Amino acid sequence: MTVRELVVLGTASQAPTRTRNHNGYLLRWDGEGFLFDPGEGTQRQLLLAGVPSSAVTHLCISHFHGDHCLGVPGVVQRMSLDRVAHPVSAHFPASGRDHFGRLRAASVFHDVLDLREEPLTADGPVASGPSWTLEARRLDHLVETFGYRLVEPDGRRMLPEQLARAGVAGPDVGRLQREGSLDVGGRTVRLEEVSAHRPGQRVAFVMDTRLCDAVPALADGADLLVIESTFLEEDAALARAYGHLTARQAATVAAECGVRTLVLTHFSQRYPDPERYRDEAAAVFSGDLVVAADLDTVPVPRRAPT
Template structure:
């Protein structure tokens, strides 16, 4: 099991189908579990996927259309039922505060969980942890909608041959990593002297939007992009009119942003088979998958310096 992977809980768009649940995507990232767009039925899909409420640390809602948010009441109530001890932060467009409140208190229940509302008012970072930054940017949809980007902080990767050249081994290596500089035999050794900067992994989540500049910014250089592809290119005009993308447009976004792996999702109920989505996207990019419910998609690892 990868410690950085997407677990797909639902891939339908406006309505669920016999084979596709409403939207929901769980990003496992080390100790974090970020639930994106919990549509109706998410709680049951989590059961099928072997996920528990206690694994959810953050919830990100792109917008308040039902297929992206109607599962929120069940998730919040399950957090209370399971007496999840940690705080769960919920990020959502600030303009939808009234909808959040209705979903937050949709029915009677013993409200025991610690839920921290984090309404989004503008583009930019939402939270910065020791390991990563979570950011949001406004997309182009018929209602207020934000996409998300998670980016691991860059770090210096130590190289064994350089450590040996500088006579470093044992506990002093850990000290160097903590402090960034050490004194060895009257010499100053800095972290960059014995390693190379390694950019962190990155992930982007883009739903319900036309192609736009902020979608490109969110996707720039990410290892895994989860992108809506509601239509095929034959319905290009319909996609535009309804503020959505085609598979080809999602692939063009991935190509231009130099994305390493593209996961297509959010399919219109008119399509029973998504092979055509993959064929269309692969005319533009190579590493692409049309995700199915309960799929696991690994965030591609960065090549390590030898």
């Protein structure tokens, strides 16, 4: 059985609090594990969430501010300690290659992990698998920063009534899906006749940034959008000065881009009441809204009916 869900490991911004660890987000996707922005303490948060280090197959860093990357040494060393056998790809801005190298080798340890560095130099696809493509786009922050989007290819949804009418059953259904057409009793049945278009799922991850063209490009049609909302609208000038979004800005993007589930995170410690984020976002976004808390699990919503 495949699992598609977000495990929230940390939700603070620059300074952690008593209830919020630095950033960290694990997207489980059909046996893959995409670990986004592991801030300080992520190794322990994985333990508290019940997630083994072997679940991580891709390490994705948006930028090299400490709250988004200081957990790299602990995570990498834990994966070596646990003898993780599969290769792990590391995606990060190429301008931070030296930072990543120092984080990776921050202390002495027996390094047996097959960690493959894949620096980002431009917008576009950066990795792919049978059921996904990982894309990156450059955001607008104080340092070079990339957002990420995981996209499932479009497919076909089989229609039982049409299959029965065409006389296609059992193993022949799989053959038809693979080959696109099938001879049934002297008549050619085409896949399009007995199926409907099924849009692939999309998950977007947008961290530290001002509003820019890349934000809606990443969020467009996302089933799940994980996005920073460091500030409230009353401090919009501060948000822009420091390269961040407000909860209202994040929610407006989600509403305009047809996002189904919106996950707000990366909260400033200046606001002790998280419900203020919810109230501000809910004023403009009517979909499923999550004000993330550490160790939350958020399922990728089931495909919308077509």
